[in-house]
Amino acid sequence: MSPPLPNKKRTALGDLYERLKPHKAVLALVFLCLVALAVLELAMPQVLGYVFDHVFKGDESLSAELVQERLRMLWMVLLVVLGIYVVRNAIYYFAKPRMISVGERVAFDMRQDLVRHLHTLSVDFYQRSNPGKISSRVMRDVQRVKEFLQDELAQMLINALMLLVATGLMLYLNWFLALLTLAVMPFHVLVYYLFRKPISTYARQASERFADVSGNLIEQLDAGGAATVKAAATQLLEQEKIRQSMRRSMRAQIKQSKYYYLQKVTADMLIGLGTILLVGVGGYLVLHERGLTGGQFLTFYLLVRILYPRLLNLVSQAGKFTRMATSVDRVAEILQIEPSVREKPDAIPAEIHEGKIEFRDVVFGYDSLTVLDGASFTLGPNEHVLVTGPSGCGKSTLVNLIARFYDPQKGEIFIDGVDVRDFTLTSLRRQIGYVFQDPFLFNDTVMANIRYAWPKASDEQVVEATRRAYAHEFIETLPDGYETPIGDGGVQLSAGQKRRLMIARAILKNPRILIMDEPLVSLDPEAREKAVEGLAGLIRNRTVLTITHYPGELPYANKQVYICDGHVTVRDLSGRVIHSE
Numbered sequence: 376m377s378p379p380l381p382n383k384k385r386t387a388l389g390d391l392y393e394r395l396k397p398h399k400a401v402l403a404l405v406f407l408c409l410v411a412l413a414v415l416e417l418a419m420p421q422v423l424g425y426v427f428d429h430v431f432k433g434d435e436s437l438s439a440e441l442v443q444e445r446l447r448m449l450w451m452v453l454l455v456v457l458g459i460y461v462v463r464n465a466i467y468y469f470a471k472p473r474m475i476s477v478g479e480r481v482a483f484d485m486r487q488d489l490v491r492h493l494h495t496l497s498v499d500f501y502q503r504s505n506p507g508k509i510s511s512r513v514m515r516d517v518q519r520v521k522e523f524l525q526d527e528l529a530q531m532l533i534n535a536l537m538l539l540v541a542t543g544l545m546l547y548l549n550w551f552l553a554l555l556t557l558a559v560m561p562f563h564v565l566v567y568y569l570f571r572k573p574i575s576t577y578a579r580q581a582s583e584r585f586a587d588v589s590g591n592l593i594e595q596l597d598a599g600g601a602a603t604v605k606a607a608a609t610q611l612l613e614q615e616k617i618r619q620s621m622r623r624s625m626r627a628q629i630k631q632s633k634y635y636y637l638q639k640v641t642a643d644m645l646i647g648l649g650t651i652l653l654v655g656v657g658g659y660l661v662l663h664e665r666g667l668t669g670g671q672f673l674t675f676y677l678l679v680r681i682l683y684p685r686l687l688n689l690v691s692q693a694g695k696f697t698r699m700a701t702s703v704d705r706v707a708e709i710l711q712i713e714p715s716v717r718e719k720p721d722a723i724p725a726e727i728h729e730g731k732i733e734f735r736d737v738v739f740g741y742d743s744l745t746v747l748d749g750a751s752f753t754l755g756p757n758e759h760v761l762v763t764g765p766s767g768c769g770k771s772t773l774v775n776l777i778a779r780f781y782d783p784q785k786g787e788i789f790i791d792g793v794d795v796r797d798f799t800l801t802s803l804r805r806q807i808g809y810v811f812q813d814p815f816l817f818n819d820t821v822m823a824n825i826r827y828a829w830p831k832a833s834d835e836q837v838v839e840a841t842r843r844a845y846a847h848e849f850i851e852t853l854p855d856g857y858e859t860p861i862g863d864g865g866v867q868l869s870a871g872q873k874r875r876l877m878i879a880r881a882i883l884k885n886p887r888i889l890i891m892d893e894p895l896v897s898l899d900p901e902a903r904e905k906a907v908e909g910l911a912g913l914i915r916n917r918t919v920l921t922i923t924h925y926p927g928e929l930p931y932a933n934k935q936v937y938i939c940d941g942h943v944t945v946r947d948l949s950g951r952v953i954h955s956e
């Protein structure tokens with residue numbers, strides 16, 4: 376059962392474009408502000424060129440009147456400069472927070488989409504994936520996209536715009552000098568393309584290796600993981616594992632930075648070359664009075680001073696853009712994973728009245744391993760069935776198919792005569808109670824943990840469920856009873872106590888079908904006896920499937936489903952075979 380491969384070809388940019396679309400009004404406004412900013416910035420060289428040619432004009436002797444007039448001009452110029460700065464900063468102050476807000480909103484939507492999508496994915500996805508790696512995509516990659524939108528996108532647009540306008544102005548001032556200074560530009564583009572590939576490869580590697588580190592850490596920080604490491608005395612081995620992952624992440628990071636800065640340095644050298652050309656040839660033109668005044672040269676020089684850093688910025692932003700696009704890709708990869716269990720568009724809400732379960736020629740396997748090879752049997756309403764067989768033969772798999780944690784590759788499963796694939800997933804799962812073998816409790820109160828199965832349940836209903844699951848007595852002895860926090864920072868429960876909470880949680884929603892995986896495991900003999908008594912009470916009027924290795928301990932059962940080598944045999948309690956394939 377191989378997972379569907381994500382379609383990498385849906386471009387990251389297309390994805391980002393779709394996400395920016397709802398903000399197009401704000402973006403257009405910000406863009407207008409940027410145009411105004413660009414114009415204002417480009418006006419400065421004109422103003423200074425004017426000052427040089429008209430205010431400082433190098434006449435030998437200036438009459439007192441002329442000095443007064445020039446001073447007046449200087450005052451005017453100063454006012455213009457002041458005006459430029461005031462307007463520039465006002466525009467910036469207006470536009471920047473809007474870009475910040477667009478970045479925040481896009482990141483919010485991306486994370487929300489990811490979380491929503493992750494919840495639609497089937498159990499097999501979670502079994503294959505490392506939680507650290509997935510959470511790194513939700514947090515780190517989205518963060519990178521957000522920062523790019525907030526800090527770079529607008530700047531990138533303004534840089535491109537200024538590059539165009541400054542080039543136009545330079546061509547207008549002196550086309551020959553302009554072409555000469557612009558001759559280095561194609562080399563900048565070449566440098567960008569030369570460095571793009573290694574930067575993006577190492578950026579991706581660094582991201583993935585970093586996710587490996589957080590994956591390893593999460594495993595080891597988990598109480599179970601930490602206990603296993605201590606019990607096996609493999610701390611050194613685990614430290615080595617993390618060290619290796621961190622080293623790989625560090626190496627990729629360093630390599631990525633090496634290429635990133637090499638690109639910057641090469642681009643800066645090109646700028647140096649351009650400046651030498653400009654000053655040399657420009658100086659020659661002014662000295663020989665070949666169509667360029669000193670003021671114009673100054674304007675030209677200042678335009679180049681604006682143009683080159685912008686170009687350099689643009690090139691380095693292209694690197695950042697590549698890294699951001701890698702992150703958008705990584706997010707899109709997750710969003711494109713199709714859940715292997717899907718709801719039909721015309722699915723109906725499940726209403727399980729009888730609780731009759733029928734497997735019809737069910738074939739199921741993981742990859743090349745066949746677990747069920749054409750299983751057919753019927754479990755009648757209100758029957759209490761033990762699911763037995765050697766370890767690893769497929770008992771959990773068989774019960775997991777009922778609530779569609781997986782879908783069979785062939786055959787059908789019916790509940791009350793309806794194919795389970797015709798039901799909506801939530802309605803189906805709401806009516807089937809599961810007590811998994813590994814109890815999972817949230818870091819919350821006892822009450823919240825049990826109510827999790829049915830948030831609308833009243834306190835009385837929760838207490839009733841815990842009484843039936845033989846959990847009420849021990850909950851009452853906890854420091855704050857039902858309000859006692861459990862898990863991190865709260866009380867730690869024994870494995871048997873956790874199991875009883877799991878049973879209470881499963882029966883709270885009063886399911887027509889109850890599935891329990893080894894409910895007696897980790898209980899001491901006395902608790903076991905009580906639990907069997909309790910189970911006998913709570914299974915009435917339900918179809919119950921209990922996975923167990925100890926059939927003798929559960930006297931309430933009236934049928935046994937034995938699974939071995941992909942084949943299922945159904946026996947009654949006297950051992951008589953009712954059905955065998």
Ligand code: ADP
Pocket residue numbers: 499502741742744746764765766767768769770771772773
């Ligand atoms: P049981 O509950 O009887 O111990 P399971 O249903 O858990 O058996 O597993 C049946 C077989 O399928 C085992 O060989 C197990 O290794 C394999 N298996 C279980 N889950 C997966 C999975 N998600 N991917 C691949 N193989 C799996």
